[in-house]
Amino acid sequence: MKKAHMITIDGNQAAASIAHLTNEVIAIYPITPASPMGEWADEWSSRGQPNLWGTVPHIIEMQSEAGAAGAIHGALQAGSLATTFTASQGLLLMIPNMYKIAGELTPTVFHIAARSLACQALSIFGDHSDVMSVRMTGFAMLSSNSPQEVQDMALIAQAATLESRIPLLHFFDGFRTSHELQKINEIDQDTIRAMLSQEAIQGHRQRALSPDHPVVRGTSQNPDVYFQGRESVNPFYEKMPSIVQTCMDRFAELTGRQYKLFEYLGDTNPERLIILMGSGAEATQETVEYLQSEGESVGMIKVRLYRPFDASALLDAIPASVKKIVVLDRTKEPGADGEPLYKDIVTALAQHCCSEANKFASMPVVMGGRYGLSSKEFTPGMIKSIFDELAKDKPKNHFTIGIHDDLSNTSLEWDKQFRTDANNEHFQAMFYGLGSDGTVSANKNSIKIIGEATDLYTQGYFVYDSKKSGAVTVSHLRFGPNPIRSTYLISDNDANFIACHQPVFLERYNMLDNAADEAVFLLNSSHAPDKVWDDLPKHMQEQIIAKRIKLYTIDAYTVAEQSGMGKRINTIMQTCFFAISGILPREDAIQAIKDAVEKTYGKKGQRIVDFNFKAIDAALGALHEVRIPDKATSKRLIPPPVPDNAPDFVKQVTGRIISGQGDDIPVSLMPFDGTYPTGTAAIEKRNLALEMPVWEMDLCTDCGKCPLVCPHAAIRSKIFPEELTQKAPSTFKHRTTRGKEFPAGTHIAYQVAPEDCTGCGLCVEICPIRDKSNASRKALNMAPQPALRASERDNWNFFLTLPEYDRILLKNTTIKGSMIMQPLFEFSGACVGCGETPYVKLASQLFGDRMLVANATGCSSIYGGNLPTTPWCKNADGRGPAWNNSLFEDNAEFGLGMRLAVEKQHEYACELLKELRPQLEDKLVDALLDGDESSEAGIAEQRARIEQLKQKLNKLSSPQANDLMQLADMLSRKSVWIIGGDGWAYDIGYGGVDHVLASGYNVNILVLDTEVYSNTGGQASKATPRGAVAKFATGGKACGKKDLALLAMEYENVYVAHVAYGAKDIQTLRAFHEAEAHDGPSLIIAYSPCIAHGVDLSFNHRQQEMAVKSGHWPLFRFDPTRIKQGKNPLHLDSAAPSMPYEDFIKTETRFSMLWRSHPDDADRFLKQAQNEVQHRYQYYKQLSEIEWDEQTKPSAAKLTTKINPQLENE
């Protein structure tokens, strides 16, 4: 056995490292929380890191997990060692191939960061719902409980699959294990080599399909033999458990870490036993050991090999003394009489107890329980409660633990104050930071520093909220002399150290609830040390006094500013942590931080290193301990998360989620079918902006551009009669409207929601009006928000009381007119400066009152539908977009289904109307049947007629009348929108998009094209342009961007538009109107600058403009209805490329990076891309000029177009 080499990594890295070393072909597709495994593998291969046999594994990103599984199946059949990584719905997409791979006895390991499945809601967090859904595929299943085990089991799995020929699913809990940072023993390559049977690898190669020794596999079989064939594999499955155990034993010899298929821990003769698998087993072990030390007779079994299920190994592991067992499942199977692991164990026990070999005096009682769904906390208190329940005469079966189920009364109560010894043994620290302030990365760095400098065991776990702008992160760090098995968060009264990196959190969170007695509290505050105390909320002051907390303060922002660090405070706060936590000698710690900074920025960032060093040194001087008075004196209280007048549901559910108390919400309050009210984002005042826009009404021309571009709908314009402003706050700005389209006495106001604005400044940037005497003063200018917050909040609230202007009277074909319309998508959690949301908001303004939205999974579904609040909202009539997210892969089909339902109901309503004609007025019936709803006025009239109809139907009582009453609203037009990103439209959902475009149905597809998988962190899609660096395309994407627009034009009746609102807003507006009016499928491909482009999003519009001018993003509209009028359907809205493509791409890191890393490739890609944009423009230009009849298709036209002769010469 070699001396251990300790490394600090998370579960994903641990799995990926073994997978990369032991495979040749790796097919990947991003999905949270498994994406980092693919990213690691891709990174290692792109840097030429070889596998165990000295060759670099080939990595390929596929269009979906189904594709990845197919590719792996093929690679395995052709004799390669191949693997993949996935989670959740991605795993479900692999099921068909998994049956095949197992059916053909093909060795492979799939590594799974186990995650919840989308049911009543999507969740990215961890449980076993996904892996339990594939337990019938024939894959063996091996569970890991910690990052150390992930690494170990990944290797054991690889060895076992090769020897057994049975493919293996290696899984570990998403986030809790996949993202937990832990100091672990690294496995060296000799060990890996010793683990893997060369003979087994040769066997795999020899079985490969090869024309040199051909066979056929994958036949179709008939009733005569299929069944026998299916049974032929049994001997392999029978042998598998012993093969796995042999591998585990061999591993133990090599490393000293012994694993068992079923591993018993606890008292020698326990009466009570818990059986479970996954990360919860760690907390259970910690609790069992503690309870044993307290004299309780308890034990536990960790299930490692779940399939094939080795009942005899299980029975061997259960002590004969056991009388009562609880089997815990981290999944739910609605309608079943128990979850899978429970039933397997009951069956095994029953079979055993009925046999002659029965070792029990009487068959133990077996209870099943559910815990930990979607990473729900699973704590020692809960485990203790389960043992206590078992001690009862009649313990509850099919219970739940960790929630309050007051609906079906399944839940067990637990003692929230219960703690194990580990709580005293570990140093526990919590850090509250903003997602963008680098707190998490600094903490990851601190863990590594402590891990390397000491013998302490370390653990880091990071909790994020669901917002992309102003996201709050809470880091949970533990350090201790023994292995850390506390797979749960640091909780009330436990933290020895708490840091608040953002003063604004003082008004949001009771951070000191977590503080232990005599804890240290580090606060970043702009107040002088002697004023800090007064700034604390009263409750915090009381806690500080009661718990004898030591308070330290630093003005980190000032230190950062003065050290040249701008607003980066992470190293400053990290320095303070080391300075006062006492975990390492101060000097050593400071040196370690400096070393880490140097390693991060290296020689290339010497200036940044210098700034950091300066900041680190300055931090120590600026850190002060605050003297604690005897009494709490503050009058400051933490405001309630939602206003007092909010609806009950919002108070009881939404408000509690906002304030971090969601765990306490009982089952009875939860919507049982996942239905939530819209419009709640307005309640959640996040107050993120340092600066906000201020309207200069003397300069403003009412152009409407600012509300158009605002990503968060935080600046609005409204038109109203002047007399309504009599009770306006004194600072409320309004003035007479410019232009003649509004009656005399009409006023306009541009109003900002100060606590919803994120401070991106895009409204100011787009503002075209400048002061004649001062070019830098515009009609909108940024000003510090704190001074304006209170007055503008009043103004905003007043603004909201003003009525919306009558839509019918607005000229919605102008930016000015359309921007008076109320956005029904507001205050989303999208990134600051998001390039997607203005399009979504625009659609909601124009069509929101009649919109159904099918939203593909991705950024738009996260900022559009992640709890606690929703940005989709409704107007004063109660109308607004109705929204749902089905999956990632099926969104087009999902939206088509909505259209079919709308049309069918409309058709049936018309039939009923005709049937009921004798009882209704002919005039009304005809008007309803023939209603022209092509304008806002027409829609309003039809709605009025529907109201009339309803009144008449009220007086009728036939079944038809009742049915029509139900469906009457369907007599008015509905607008079906299918929204998603490029990952969906170009890749995983393309088949569906293609089919829906071909279907001819009236749906509107909006593709928010960021040219990358944004939500999962910037992986390349088929929309990624040539030469752009993205994850999975580290060397620059080698092929060009797919021309989705051109493909769509191939169909008969598809309206296609290519838009970029920041380059030509009126063209975007026209496209939205035309798309919606088009009676057939419409496709709007919308250029959406994204943080993944590596450019500050305050330049969002500039980037859009350059994308258009360089030819990267030509603007055009293709309207097939023009063909019938004898016109060419294609209208180009942008001129020929007028700036070199290079000038555009050099401004974005995604491209410019390549010149630094692969300059030759970058030059080659640039040349190709420059030619392509020229040619594409020429091609479109010619298409737009040819004579077009109904038979013409772009592909036919393509034959007649010529490459620009100039380009041919190049």
Added chain:
Amino acid sequence: MVDLSTEYMGLKLAHPIVPSASPISRELDKAKQLEDAGAPALVMHSLFEEEIQSEAEHFSRFLVEQGIGHAEANSFHPEPIEFKNELDNYLEQLQKLKQSLSIPIIASLNGISMDGWVEHGKELQAAGADALELNVYYIPTNIFESSQYVEDRYVELLTELRRHVSIPITMKLSSQFSSVAHMVKQLENAGANGVVLFNRFYQPDIDLETLHIKPRLEYSSSIESLLRIRWVAILYGQVKLSLAVTGGVHGGKEVVKALMAGADVAHVCSEILGKGPQRISQIRDELAAWLEEHEYESVQQIKGSVSYKNAIDAGYYERANYLSVLDSYTHAPGVWR
């Protein structure tokens, strides 16, 4: 045969017409063409301190600190394992030029801060630069910043660099000093081996459509050489360091004038950018022809011959010539029209 050779900061050059800092040195082929056209030395394009700095900040922001704190994505951009920054590229290009060219290569540093100069200067020397040209591009916009402060800043920078670098250093200066001559003397005292007169700055221009400022730089014209010639003439003999004229040198005649004023080299830039590298040899031939025609033996002989010190009418290098320029538009008194 006229001896065209000259000495510039101790570098022996075949003739005094040296291409000044321009994008030409970015491409090896073009630099080679310059050498083939007879360039006796080459000043590289400038390494901008700000560029290195902003590049580092940019990558810090978009690679190191790219997280937004979202559970699904804590980064958006793969971090390259290895990449070259502006400094790497510059050093690499310098090495390539040194390998493929046999003429001296003068590296050009453009910046204003202490750290940048010293560190980068050391690296340029290590990469084989034969000399350094320091282009201090500093615009004092603060009304409380005195000219003394500005001058001290230049001197401190040079002093610091001189301590770490042994190769010759020349300072490329702006004409906007209250006392150019004194400034140059101070630089000489601080260890400068030469001065280059004068910088041609990018000038900010107002775009009347957008009201944004756009930096502009256009090719020089011959008239601009006069300002340089004047100051070289004034300095010649008063200081010992090498003198170079840059800006407005387009032909043999300007070179002759620069030499007569006392320059050791005359830099050309716009002329070769606009008309091609062969202009170097053509100007050299123009110079040779002029010298031959006027029966001069060597460049050395002509150097400083019409300097402030040696000129027949040296007063015109002072304020007096202002009047004479105006006078030249009127006829001399006493002449019958």
